[in-house]
Amino acid sequence: MMLVLFAFGLWLLGWWLNSRLASGPQADTRMVRFLAPLIFGLTIIGIWELLVRGLEVPLVILPAPSVIAVRFADSLPILWADFVQTIIKGALSGYILGCGAAFLMAIAVDRWDFLRLGLLPVGNFVAALPIVGTAPILVMWFGFDWHSKAAVVVVMVFFPMLVNTVAGLREATAMQRDLMETYAASYWQSFLKLRLPAAMPFIFNGLKISTTLALIGAIVAEFFGSPTLGMGFRISTSVGQLSLDMVWAEIVVAALAGTAFYGLVAMIEKAVTFWHPSQRG
Amino acid sequence: MKQVFAILTVIAAIVVLWYAACVPMNIKGVLTEQERAGAEVQPPSAKDRRDMSEIGLTLDNSFAIPATWAQDRPRLPAPHQVAVELWETTVLKKITSKRSLIYHAWVTLSATMLGFAIGTGLGILLAVGIVHSRVMDLSVMPWAIVSQTIPIIALAPMIIVVLYSVGIQGIIPKAVISAYLSFFPVVVGMVKGLRSPDAMQLDLLQSYNATRGQGFWKLRLPASMPYLFTSLKIGIAASLVGAIVGELPTGAVAGLGARLLAGSYYGQTVQIWSALFAAAILAACLVGLLGLMERSVLKRMGMAQ
Numbered sequence: 001m002m003l004v005l006f007a008f009g010l011w012l013l014g015w016w017l018n019s020r021l022a023s024g025p026q027a028d029t030r031m032v033r034f035l036a037p038l039i040f041g042l043t044i045i046g047i048w049e050l051l052v053r054g055l056e057v058p059l060v061i062l063p064a065p066s067v068i069a070v071r072f073a074d075s076l077p078i079l080w081a082d083f084v085q086t087i088i089k090g091a092l093s094g095y096i097l098g099c100g101a102a103f104l105m106a107i108a109v110d111r112w113d114f115l116r117l118g119l120l121p122v123g124n125f126v127a128a129l130p131i132v133g134t135a136p137i138l139v140m141w142f143g144f145d146w147h148s149k150a151a152v153v154v155v156m157v158f159f160p161m162l163v164n165t166v167a168g169l170r171e172a173t174a175m176q177r178d179l180m181e182t183y184a185a186s187y188w189q190s191f192l193k194l195r196l197p198a199a200m201p202f203i204f205n206g207l208k209i210s211t212t213l214a215l216i217g218a219i220v221a222e223f224f225g226s227p228t229l230g231m232g233f234r235i236s237t238s239v240g241q242l243s244l245d246m247v248w249a250e251i252v253v254a255a256l257a258g259t260a261f262y263g264l265v266a267m268i269e270k271a272v273t274f275w276h277p278s279q280r281g
Numbered sequence: 282m283k284q285v286f287a288i289l290t291v292i293a294a295i296v297v298l299w300y301a302a303c304v305p306m307n308i309k310g311v312l313t314e315q316e317r318a319g320a321e322v323q324p325p326s327a328k329d330r331r332d333m334s335e336i337g338l339t340l341d342n343s344f345a346i347p348a349t350w351a352q353d354r355p356r357l358p359a360p361h362q363v364a365v366e367l368w369e370t371t372v373l374k375k376i377t378s379k380r381s382l383i384y385h386a387w388v389t390l391s392a393t394m395l396g397f398a399i400g401t402g403l404g405i406l407l408a409v410g411i412v413h414s415r416v417m418d419l420s421v422m423p424w425a426i427v428s429q430t431i432p433i434i435a436l437a438p439m440i441i442v443v444l445y446s447v448g449i450q451g452i453i454p455k456a457v458i459s460a461y462l463s464f465f466p467v468v469v470g471m472v473k474g475l476r477s478p479d480a481m482q483l484d485l486l487q488s489y490n491a492t493r494g495q496g497f498w499k500l501r502l503p504a505s506m507p508y509l510f511t512s513l514k515i516g517i518a519a520s521l522v523g524a525i526v527g528e529l530p531t532g533a534v535a536g537l538g539a540r541l542l543a544g545s546y547y548g549q550t551v552q553i554w555s556a557l558f559a560a561a562i563l564a565a566c567l568v569g570l571l572g573l574m575e576r577s578v579l580k581r582m583g584m585a586q
Contacts, residue, residue, distance in 0.1 A: 018419060019416045022415040022416045022418075022419050033423075036416075037419070037420055037421075037422075037423040037424060039420065040420035040421065041424065060443070060446055061446065114290075115287075115291075118284075118288050118289075118290055118291035119291050121284070121288055122291055122295075125565065128514070128518050128564060128568045129564050129565065130518070130525055130561065130564055132522055133537075133541055133556070133560050134557065136541050136542070136544065136553050137545075137550070137553055137554070140356070140545065140550070141356065212430055215431075216432045216434050219434070219435050220434060220526055220529075223438070223526070223529050224529075224542070224545055225545070235435055235439070239438045239442045240442075242442070242446075244439060247438075247439050250435070251435055251436060254431065254432050258431040258432055259427060259430050259431065261430075262430035
């Protein structure tokens with residue numbers, strides 16, 4: 001009971017700290033913008049720990065963060081092997097293939113108006129469908145190993161990437177295109193020097209959406225069959241064995257991988273589109 | 282008009298490619314069946330055929346091409362096989378039948394809608410809180426944004442099993458997954474929408490001596506509608522994926538996800554494809570419905586583009 005009261009006190013403390021920060025004189029500095037979510041996150045983890053211990057929640061329902069951390073530290077080799085199998089082999093190779101293919105397709109779609117008129121609505125339509133459902137088919141075709149996961153990822157990222165890239169390639173204004181024309185620029189010159197740079201914010205938007213989709217595709221595809229390795233496999237088997245601390249450890253890995261992947265793409269975006277108003281602020 | 286023609290051409294091209302792809306995909310299985318039925322197959326030994334390329338086999342055995350579109354359990358079913366299966370399991374079956382796709386789609390749809398309603402409601406509430414409270418903005422909003430980069434769907438199997446172990450099963454666990462998947466896109470979109478009125482408009486309300494509540498109901502909420510609908514469309518698609526994935530880990534007996542899983546266990550490819558198309562049609566209907574609502578609401582509010 002004491003621990004439950006402690007949890008309540010911790011909540012009040014965290015809230016008080018953050019409201020002090022938010023209404024204090026430095027409310028708009030980077031420090032506060034970084035500190036406030038950190039305090040909030042730590043408060044949540046603290047409350048989680050105290051409540052689980054205080055209410056004696058069984059391990060099979062919700063393990064305490066400390067238990068998860070211990071499990072995480074103990075099974076680093078397994079987690080690393082799963083990470084390599086799912087993220088590096090499955091998600092990343094599929095991501096590169098899918099985004100690359102979508103980019104090339106987008107150039108073709110942009111070049112021929114007929115394709116744009118016909119393929120873009122279809123692409124928009126397909127982008128909203130539950131493509132994860134193709135996983136059982138692709139697992140059947142490409143086997144249980146990472147190739148089928150990469151194939152699922154390719155299908156998942158292709159259409160969002162295509163739609164975004166095509167929208168980006170149309171971003172340069174008529175005035176700018178006319179200017180290139182007056183310079184007697186060829187198609188590829190005006191493509192490389194004007195339209196591709198102008199499309200970059202859109203392309204990176206598509207790339208960023210695709211990072212999450214790639215991880216979702218690679219993990220969910222493993223629910224339909226995988227070698228005895230991989231994050232989706234580990235999650236589904238650990239759930240079956242009711243060792244939820246392992247499941248949470250995998251989810252921590254997924255969360256870290258997801259944010260790192262996204263952050264990496266966002267960093268490249270910052271370097272490439274430094275000229276764009278949204279990056280100059 | 283030109284656009285309709287273009288779309289139809291692209292769809293026709295996809296169908297033609299699909300039929301063409303069926304031939305090399307299914308030729309090996311077909312040749313084995315034909316050989317058993319007594320037909321003469323080139324080359325005659327199964328071992329040689331295994332090492333040959335699919336294209337070469339097709340060229341040598343062109344008589345078998347029609348059979349690749351009519352196999353019982355093909356690797357890639359032809360479009361008409363999927364269409365026939367869809368027709369038989371929707372229109373010709375009674376909806377109460379366990380083999381009716383409408384029954385399975387309803388199981389998935391009900392979980393999706395329940396979860397979507399909960400997720401959207403909570404998401405809008407949190408967005409209102411974030412816009413009006415500086416503390417919440419600073420502490421919660423970064424996490425809501427980060428959550429968009431995490432494959433939170435990985436939590437799905439655990440939620441199903443944990444809720445099962447405390448005695449909750451059926452529609453609720455799937456709805457929980459649908460709810461949290463639609464929750465975060467709605468929060469992020471709605472915060473953007475509620476913040477979309479510019480300083481000039483906020484100042485105008487201030488000069489009218491409007492209260493915060495009035496400012497919310499008369500300016501912020503109406504201004505957020507286009508953003509809300511955009512995120513609702515993302516949210517409902519995510520909800521549907523959540524409900525489908527939620528049906529996988531427990532070996533659920535009903536629902537589109539269960540159909541996918543059962544099909545993949547028993548090699549019933551036509552069943553997988555028809556379930557997949559049913560899911561796609563369901564998603565398209567849901568998103569289309571939201572699109573219609575968006576159009577009529579924005580039109581009435583005078584915001585239609």
